[in-house]
Structures are given as structure tokens and as C-alpha cells.
Amino acid sequence: MRLHIGWLAVILVSGPALAGVVWRGDFETGDHSQYSGAQMVRADRLAVVTSPVGEGQYALKATVKQGDDPIDASGNRNELVYLSNEQVGSEYYYRWKVMFAPDFPSVKTWQVFTQWHHDGCCGSPPVEFFVYGEEMRLTLTDSITPWKAPLTRGVWHEFVFHVKWSPEPKEGFVELWHNGQLALKKQTLATMYKGMKSYMKLGLYRSDTIKETGVVYHDGFIQATALEDVMPPPPPPAPAPEEDPKPEPPKPEVPPVVQVPETAPGEGLPAEETSPGVTPGLPGTVSPSVPGISEEMTSTHGCSTPGGPLTALVALLGLLGRGRSRRRR
Known part of the structure; x- marks a missing residue:
């Protein structure tokens, strides 16, 4: 049926x-x-x-x-x-x-x-x-x-x-x-x-x-x-391919910062060897040899004493002036 x-x-x-x-x-x-x-x-x-x-x-x-x-x-x-x-x-x-x-x-x-x-x-x-x-x-x-x-x-x-x-x-x-x-x-x-x-x-x-x-x-x-x-629908369009990101330019390398400890003047510095007639700190500077200046004065008013070259020059001028006064007498 x-x-x-x-x-x-x-x-x-x-x-x-x-x-x-x-x-x-x-x-x-x-x-x-x-x-x-x-x-x-x-x-x-x-x-x-x-x-x-x-x-x-x-x-x-x-x-x-x-x-x-x-x-x-x-x-x-x-x-x-x-x-x-x-x-x-x-x-x-x-x-x-x-x-x-x-x-x-x-x-x-x-x-x-x-x-x-x-x-x-x-x-x-x-x-x-x-x-x-x-x-x-x-x-x-x-x-x-x-x-x-x-x-x-x-x-x-x-x-x-x-x-x-x-x-x-x-x-x-x-x-x-x-x-x-x-x-x-x-x-x-x-x-x-x-x-x-x-x-x-x-x-x-x-x-x-x-x-x-x-x-x-x-x-x-x-x-x-x-x-x-009856025909099947066309497949959906494929998604557009993603663009590759542009590479970033390389960053410059920064050298590492070295911390140098602060030191007081004269600390941590090697002692300089001096020779007779050389002023410490001024290489190659020779004290002038002036007639009439004894070794004692040189050791007392030389470049190695406080005051430096200017003090020695003032002392020299004073001696010269004394010599002139003696000749006038």
C-alpha cells in the first residue's frame, strides 16, 4: 500500500x-x-x-x-x-x-x-x-x-x-x-x-x-x-595574506658607562720622581742657575718650595738691587 x-x-x-x-x-x-x-x-x-x-x-x-x-x-x-x-x-x-x-x-x-x-x-x-x-x-x-x-x-x-x-x-x-x-x-x-x-x-x-x-x-x-x-556555492575568498612587518632599523650600540670614583687631589696618583732642577708637575723645566745664589738659597727658594718660580724671581731681583746699593756706597 x-x-x-x-x-x-x-x-x-x-x-x-x-x-x-x-x-x-x-x-x-x-x-x-x-x-x-x-x-x-x-x-x-x-x-x-x-x-x-x-x-x-x-x-x-x-x-x-x-x-x-x-x-x-x-x-x-x-x-x-x-x-x-x-x-x-x-x-x-x-x-x-x-x-x-x-x-x-x-x-x-x-x-x-x-x-x-x-x-x-x-x-x-x-x-x-x-x-x-x-x-x-x-x-x-x-x-x-x-x-x-x-x-x-x-x-x-x-x-x-x-x-x-x-x-x-x-x-x-x-x-x-x-x-x-x-x-x-x-x-x-x-x-x-x-x-x-x-x-x-x-x-x-x-x-x-x-x-x-x-x-x-x-x-x-x-x-x-x-x-x-544544484551547483555548490563558490568557496569564500581566501583572506589576504598579512604583510610582513617592516624590520626596525638596528639600534646603535651604547658603550657601557664606567663609574670612576672621585678622588681628592693627589690621592691615588703615583708619586712623580724629580731630578734636581726639575719642577714637579712641569716635565723638562729646569731652574735657572744664577751666579751669586748659594745652594742654601736654592734649596730654600727653589722651584720646589711653596711660591714656585715667581717667588724665586722676586728674590733674585731683590738681591740685584742690594748689590747696586752697595756699589753706590
Whole structure:
């Protein structure tokens, strides 16, 4: 009953939509409630996890082991189903993120991680994204593969898929961005089977010949009618680098100040040796030798006595004057 209600709800709201987001399947509800249903053998095969995530707080971890066949059909699978019911002539942008586990199997056979399946009973889906060996591929009706890229494990791949749904090869088209870069220019081809509608499935669906366990993560699915509604916003501009401060000019070195203790006159100075006739403190000064001056006078009034040279000169003039007075007498 839940499946029929989901179909009815999608039919009522399907068809060309106004600009904006039409549907979200980003798991931010913390469960599968955004989807119409699930095809899984056990709940842990389609677990909503908090790590790793491509954005927000939650992502889907899809696990497939050999023998997982919940609908008794070809291949092994565990997938979520969204009954999007794309109409002929409708045009949408789809954006989602996928990460393959580090031990994701490398086999030369198909491993579908996202598909738009027809509502008929048999045959390959008209649009499918899958891994073959070490390549990711996009294949459409009549086995046309317009895009391939190397498989990289352990990193998030972001896809933006632009589609016009039509069974006519000259009316339908596809366009693809991978990790923010245009990977496939608009290519005109059939995107539906005649007389059938399509709906979206994601998780993991693969050949039943694969023995190894496969794990793939999905996150952030958005369906919209305009590219700007699904493309991530550009990263904020990087802050301008801070300018290195200009180096300050070197400061001149100031020699240390040496404190010289004050001394009284004559203190701390070495005694000067004097020779006869040399005045202390006046090197090379010789006392004049004047006739008539005895050694006694020289020792009493010489340059080494208090008064210095001026006193000796006055005394000499006095003696000369006395001699003149004696001659006058």
C-alpha cells in the first residue's frame, strides 16, 4: 500500500516544475523517509550513517554481498527507490555525491551505483552510472557510453547530471559535471524507452558473479530545474595574506658607562720622581742657575718650595738691587 501511495503522490506533483529544488534525498532526516521505498535483504545493507559524510550530518552506506537478491531478479542488489516519474519533455538537474570504499571490488563486470530505470519488466535501464573494472561510466539506451573516468576510491565524487527526458534521439539530451568541472558537453540522444516512464534508484546493484563484498556511500541528492539550484556555492575568498612587518632599523650600540670614583687631589696618583732642577708637575723645566745664589738659597727658594718660580724671581731681583746699593756706597 505504501508503494501505491508513493506513486500517487509523485504523479500528482510530477511534470515540468518552476525554478527551484523539486526534491531532496540527502538523508538529513536520519532515515529513508525521503524515498518511496527500498529493495534490500536486511536493514543494515542500507544504513544511514554519520561518518563518512559528503555534506550535512548523514549519508547512506550501501552494502552488497554475494547472494543479496531481495526481489528475485538478475544480479545482487540493495537499493533505495524514488518514484520520480519523469515525464516526456521534462528537464531536470540532479546533483549527488558518491564515495567508493577503499576495498571496493575491481572486476571486469558491471556494478551500478545510480540508475534511472524504466517501469517495464526487463532489460537494462535507459540511464545508468556504473563501475566497470577501474572505470566509472555513464551508459544510456542502445548501450551508448558518452562518458568514462578513472575510478578513485576513498574520496567523494560529485555529479551534476542535466537531462531532458525523451525517447526521441533528436530531442533528449544529457550533460554532466564531475567534481565541479564540465565532463560531458550537451549530447543529444534518447534518454527514455518509448511508452515507458522512468524512476530513480541508488545504492549498489551488480553482477551476481562478484564474490567480494562491495560498499558505496551516497549523500546530498537534489533534483531541481535550474543549474544554480544544484551547483555548490563558490568557496569564500581566501583572506589576504598579512604583510610582513617592516624590520626596525638596528639600534646603535651604547658603550657601557664606567663609574670612576672621585678622588681628592693627589690621592691615588703615583708619586712623580724629580731630578734636581726639575719642577714637579712641569716635565723638562729646569731652574735657572744664577751666579751669586748659594745652594742654601736654592734649596730654600727653589722651584720646589711653596711660591714656585715667581717667588724665586722676586728674590733674585731683590738681591740685584742690594748689590747696586752697595756699589753706590
